[in-house]
Amino acid sequence: MKSSFGHRLLALTALGVWVAFAAPAAADTADEIRALKARLNKLEAQEAEARRAAKAAAAQAAAAAAHPAPVVIAGAPPAPKHWYEKISIRGYTQMRYNDILSAHNFNDAYAYGDRSVGPRQNFFLRRIRLIFSGDISDHLYLYLQPDFASSPSGTFSSSPSSVVSGVPYYGYYNYQVGTYNLNAGNFAQLRDAYADISVDDKKEFRFRVGQSKIPYGFTNMQSSQNRLTLDRPDGLNTCCKDERDLGIFFYYTPEHMRHLFRDLVKNNLKGSGDYGMFAFGVYNGQGANRVELNKGVHLVTRFTYPYVFENGQVVEASIQGYTGRFVPATSAIIPSLGMATNWAGYRPNQYPWNASPFTGAVAPFVNAPGYNNPGNFNTTYYPTPLAGVWNPSCVNGCVGVKDERVAVTGIIYPQPFGVFAEWNWGRGPVLDPYQLVVKDGKLNGGYVIVTYKYDDKEFGLGTFFPYVQWQQYRGGAKTEVNAPYNRVNELEVGVEWQPLPEVEFTAAYAHMNRTNLALAPYRQWQGDLLRMQLQWNY
Known part of the structure; x- marks a missing residue:
């Protein structure tokens, strides 16, 4: 890279000498010199940019060598996704x-x-x-x-x-x-x-x-x-x-x-x-x-x-x-008549279960296997309240x-x-x-x-x-x-x-x-x- 720059510099110098002696005397020597200096500055800037690019390429090559990319074979299926990506x-x-x-x-x-x-x-x-x-x-x-x-x-x-x-x-x-x-x-x-x-x-x-x-x-x-x-x-x-x-x-x-x-x-x-x-x-x-x-x-x-x-x-x-x-x-609820009607809550005096323990709140009895039901002979209040304890x-x-x-x-x-x-x-x-x-x-x-x-x-x-x-x-x-x-x-x-x-x-x-x-x-x-x-x- 340095040799190339030197050759260009020598050529420009020779051109300047030729301009100085072979050009007509009426030429504006000062303008020519300024133009040559501008070209020289441009070449120096390009040379500096080339050196920076070379340095960056070297750094990338070193990084690639340290962390090589996976080899992709043409036609191979893509890498499987993790479950959370799906x-x-x-x-x-x-x-x-x-x-x-x-x-x-x-x-x-x-x-x-x-x-x-x-x-x-x-x-x-x-x-x-x-x-x-x-x-x-x-x-x-x-x-x-x-x-x-x-x-x-x-x-x-x-x-x-x-x-x-x-x-x-x-x-x-x-x-x-x-x-x-x-x-x-x-x-x-x-x-x-x-x-x-x-x-x-x-x-x-x-x-x-x-x-x-x-x-x-x-x-x-x-x-x-x-x-x-x-x-x-x-x-x-x-x-x-x-x-x-x-x-x-x-x-x-x-x-x-x-x-x-x-x-x-x-x-x-x-x-x-x-x-x-x-x-x-x-x-x-x-x-x-x-x-x-x-x-x-x-x-x-x-x-x-x-x-x-x-x-x-x-x-x-x-x-x-x-x-x-x-x-x-x-x-526990207070038993009454009229459920699902506008007169729900009706408790007449002759209500069949208008006696203890039904004067207050009581949990309804579940008539199904496994409960204190008549099949188990553990209750006497169902189906007719006679005596005993209500146990649902x-x-x-x-x-x-x-x-x-x-x-x-x-x-x-x-x-x-x-x-x-x-x-x-x-x-x-x-x-x-x-x-x-x-x-x-x-x-x-x-x-x-x-x-x-x-x-x-x-x-x-x-x-x-x-x-x-x-x-x-x-x-x-x-x-x-x-x-x-x-x-x-x-x-x-x-x-x-x-x-x-x-x-x-x-x-x-x-x-x-x-x-x-x-x-x-x-x-x-x-x-x-x-x-x-x-x-x-x-």
Whole structure:
């Protein structure tokens, strides 16, 4: 490099001598000298830059020698990802506002699926979900979903103020006032935690192990993120607390059906997702995040078949059922008549059990194997109070009350007109009319939803789903304390608006006629309710 620079310098010097002696005398010698100096400075700068580049290249070569890059062979597969690199994160949040427009008995306002329905309640965070999921390998899929909007029970209670003397029939319960506490809300609680283990490459046969949704009822399996109505109907939802339980479920879905179930959700048609064309499961039966209380398990099975017409319309028909025994929870109440009516709390003078110990609060007796029931000969107060001690305790390893249902489903997916309908029948735990005994009793109920999907392409306002829902239920609410009888007849009209894929707004008006399951004597209430919900997806 130095030799090259010297040659250039010698050439420039020779040129300068020639210019000085051979050029015409009139030439401006001073200008020529300045030009030569400028060229010399430029060459020196280029030489310095070349030396810096050489030094940097040497440093890079040394670093590469110390940390050699992996050899990449043409056509070789990419390096495998770590399991945590295959996990995706998504979620959604729902905020509601409820307003009771009118009510026959305001303090008894209650809805089984929405804790925010009640006196003096306004804004409410219904769900805050984060979902972690991904295919860890070709045969293992993980799914984890916590909810950060869970709240403990007892935030509001309608406690009786006093017994009005001279009114023995309604005295204790007909005169109530609200009492309040400072219970906090919005705790984190597990919703789903399961693994899908596929036994074949196409993932047509798989086992779902952990806490997950029970394959019973289309509305129960449908995600709250995609569901049209704000709450699931009582008729189907009373089967399973939080729609989930801990167990093992087997799913079979042909490959083309897997794609169809996925597209029904992806194309905004209110699908339920892939819970198998055929499903069979074994699970605890007490509900999600709850301790198992008997040695028996619940069994569930389901068969569904979606059919695609030539014009693209999709219809789906399903049948499902489960069986098992459920251990209900009980607490002390004052027995009375009129449950699930407007005159609940009635205690006539000739009331059959209007004697000790039934003059005060008593826990209902559970008529099922393993309790102090007549089969064990340990009680004399049931079925007729004669003498002895009322003891409703579980003393012989409780088996629980019979709990079984069967349901049918019919779906016409909204393209653009849609119908969702389900009905189920069965037996389950229910408090008897005297509010003294929890036993198995008949139940039935279901719903019909009619909707229309409208995509506004002219003004770009988004997608609208106006809908009408009617639901009815008659039977026990097994997951509530004392399994009170629940009588529901409700009509709801609403619209879901999706201005953006990540934002949804729902407004619904409901004329409700349902039972207050939160507080004995379980009065019926009628009212008109306006609800609004904003949901954002992420």
